[in-house]
Amino acid sequence: MINYRNKVYSASILLIGLIVFSVGEIKAQESSKKEVVISKDLKWSERMALSIIKRAPKAWQIDNNEKPKWDYKLGLVTMSFEELYKKTKNPAYLNYAKEYGETVINSSGEIMNYKLEDYNIDNVNAGKILFDLYKTTKDNRYLIAMQTLRKQLETHPRTNSGGFWHKKIYPYQMWLDGLYMGAPFYARYSTEFNKGKDFDDIAKQFEQIQLHTIDKKTGLLFHAWDESKQMPWANKETGTSPNFWSRSIGWYMMALVDVLDYMPKNHPKRKELIRYLNEISTAVAKFQDPSGLWYQVTDSGTKEGNYLEASGSEMFVYAFAKGVKKGYLPSSYKKLAEKGFEGLISKLVTVDADGEIHITQVCASAGLGGNPYRDGSYEYYIKEKIKVDNSHGLGPFILAALELEK
DSSP states (O other), rough: HHHHHHHHHHHHHHHHHHHHHHHHHHHHHHHHHOOOOOOTTHHHHHHHHHHHHOOOOSSGGGOSSOOOOOOOOHHHHHHHHHHHHHOOOHHHHHHHHHHHHHHHTTTTTTTOOOOOOHHHHHHHHHHHHHHHHHHHHHHHHHHHHHHHHHHHHHOOOBBBBBBBBBBOOOOOOEEEEHHHHHHHHHHHHHHHHHHTTTTHHHHHHHHHHHHHOOOOOOOOOOOEEEEESSTTOOOTTTOOSOOOOOHHHHHHHHHHHHHHHSSSOTTTHHHHHHHHHHHHHHHHHHHHHHSOOSSBBOTTTTTTOOBBHHHHHHHHHHHHHHHHHTTSSOHHEEEHHHHHHHHHIIIEEEOOOOEEEEEOEOOOOOSOOOOOTTTHHHHHHHHSEEEEEEEETTTHHHHHHHHTTT
């Protein structure tokens, strides 16, 4: 009996010791986290990256996700970290992306929570991080995953005119967002693994958007087009959705400047894509607010409920800055980009005492159709949730800062 009591007592002491140690360790981690100071002398790209790491030590934790997942937004953020690594050579940034890749792609190259048969163009976007991961690690899992995503594009359903559906659940619809989700991956894969054979098809995706979503009055592009004209949100004559959403136009412009990185200089469609970029840039520039930023509903200015939105503004800044740097846009757009970035810093960025930075006024999400139903009205866009440090506003901030070397 005494021996039994001694054992219970010893076990209790051990358990208490473990609890005390664990609590102490947690407090130490919390203390360490709080003690991280992000220098104001760093460029904005690194200040944002370090702030992201501080809040989400693992990339999958961004947006307060409870578990890892393959996701286009996380792909956007980790891709911006890869670009930051190329500029700074700080391995911490590459490792952040690498750890995400290792978490969501198993050793056999299978992608977590991915189903090819869903035919969701969003699922292709995160594939852009795999090219650099494969180059730096030579890990075959990344090649297999890229091949899987390329296979999706091989059989992805299309409109009768040849454009990729946004998703299988959105038949005969092309959304501006989808051009960024699919085309840059398609272009780089074609360049690195398919001898550039796919650029006619890649150009066709942009041609379809230009043909069907452009508004002749403003020069802006409507968020989406339904070839079947069956959706309640679709104009019965044109098939377009009823409003202009800045982030969707931003996705499209980023797609253009990123695809041009890979399109051969002698390709007959290259000049066409540069013309598209100039046309939409001209239209977007007209709606830049005096603050340097752009509104959630692009053409509606200070109409009640409209607000200066971070992610779309960042994307415009990125496309303008990169377009000038690459020689696609006139040099005057550099000033517009700088004005836009200054607007972000002065109006939408907040800085904590320890240097951690936050991006405010980010539209959490917006789309069309689905359940609950999204009708594409002005009221719909202004009533979607507005968040701080939402992933849509993190990656493009870093990319814009890098292009301006801020």
